[in-house]
Amino acid sequence: MILDRIKTSDFIATVGYELPPEVMRLALRRMREYTLFQKEYRQGDITSDVLRECVQDLLGDFRRGEKFTFDASLAFLCVALESIFTPFATEFLEDLSKVHLVEMPLSPGVAKVCLEERNKLPSNLQQDFKIADLLFSIGEPFIRNEPSPPSEAKIKIAA
Amino acid sequence: MPRVELLLAAESHAVDQQTNALSIFNIIEGTYTGIIPKVVFITVWKREPGDEDRDFQSLLRVTSGARQVGEFPLNFRMTAPRHRSFHVLMGLPAGRAGETIRFEVLLNGQSVGRCEIEVSEAPA
Numbered sequence: 001m002i003l004d005r006i007k008t009s010d011f012i013a014t015v016g017y018e019l020p021p022e023v024m025r026l027a028l029r030r031m032r033e034y035t036l037f038q039k040e041y042r043q044g045d046i047t048s049d050v051l052r053e054c055v056q057d058l059l060g061d062f063r064r065g066e067k068f069t070f071d072a073s074l075a076f077l078c079v080a081l082e083s084i085f086t087p088f089a090t091e092f093l094e095d096l097s098k099v100h101l102v103e104m105p106l107s108p109g110v111a112k113v114c115l116e117e118r119n120k121l122p123s124n125l126q127q128d129f130k131i132a133d134l135l136f137s138i139g140e141p142f143i144r145n146e147p148s149p150p151s152e153a154k155i156k157i158a159a
Numbered sequence: 160m161p162r163v164e165l166l167l168a169a170e171s172h173a174v175d176q177q178t179n180a181l182s183i184f185n186i187i188e189g190t191y192t193g194i195i196p197k198v199v200f201i202t203v204w205k206r207e208p209g210d211e212d213r214d215f216q217s218l219l220r221v222t223s224g225a226r227q228v229g230e231f232p233l234n235f236r237m238t239a240p241r242h243r244s245f246h247v248l249m250g251l252p253a254g255r256a257g258e259t260i261r262f263e264v265l266l267n268g269q270s271v272g273r274c275e276i277e278v279s280e281a282p283a
Contacts, residue, residue, distance in 0.1 A: 131229065
C-alpha cells in the first residue's frame with residue numbers, strides 16, 4: 001500500500017532536498033507514488049479512517065527539538081489530498097497549514113499552497129424553483145413560482 | 160462585473176463531490192408542448208478584477224412565446240475565480256408549438272446573456 005511506502009526512508013530520500021512549497025508541490029505531483037495514491041484512493045483502498053490512522057501514526061514520531069522524520073511524508077499527503085474534497089482532507093490541510101514549528105519546515109508550507117490551489121476551484125450555488133399550482137383561466141395558464149431555500153456548497157461533501 | 164462564460168439549459172447535471180467536476184446531461188435545444196418536468200439552467204461566471212467577495216444579484220427570466228413564465232433570483236458572491244449558478248426549474252410549461260422558450264440572464268439588472276429553445280408539437 002502506498003501509505004506504507006511513504007513512511008519508508010527510501011521514499012523520504014526520493015523526495016530529496018527541501019524545496020520552496022510551490023516547487024515541492026509540483027515535484028510531489030510528478031512522483032509515481034502520487035499516481036499510485038490516486039489509484040488506491042479511487043479503488044476504495046484508502047478511506048478517511050485509514051488516512052486519519054496513517055497521519056496519527058506519522059505524528060506519533062514527532063519530538064520537540066528534533067527534525068520531524070516524516071515531514072516529507074506529510075507534504076506528500078497534502079498534495080495527494082489536494083483534489084479530494086472530503087471533510088478529513090479539508091481538515092488535514094487547514095490544520096497543517098496553521099502549524100509553525102521549526103521541526104516541520106516543509107509540510108505546513110505545502111499544505112498552504114495546496115489550500116490556495118483548492119480555493120481556485122469554482123464555487124457552486126443551486127436553487128430549486130417549483131413552478132406549481134397551475135391555474136387555468138380562459139384557457140391561459142397562470143403560474144406561481146415557489147422557490148425553495150438555496151443550497152450552497154463549495155463542494156458537496158461526501159458523508 | 161463577472162463575465163458569463165457559459166449558459167445553457169439541460170435536463171440534469173452533477174457536480175462530483177470529490178473533484179468538483181461539473182457534468183451536464185442532455186442539453187435542451189428543443190422541446191415538445193406540455194410540461195417539462197425538470198430543466199436546469201446553468202450559468203458559469205468568470206470573476207473580473209474588483210469582483211472579489213462582492214455580492215451579485217442574478218435573475219433568470221423565462222418567457223414562453225409572449226408570456227412571462229417567471230423570474231427566478233439567485234444571488235451569489237464571487238469567492239472563487241469561477242462560480243456556477245444552477246437554476247433548477249420543476250414543472251416548466253413549454254407553451255404552444257412553434258413558440259420559443261427564452262431564458263434570459265440578468266446581473267444586477269443588466270441583461271448579460273440568453274438562450275432559446277424551440278417548442279414543437281408532441282408526437283402522437
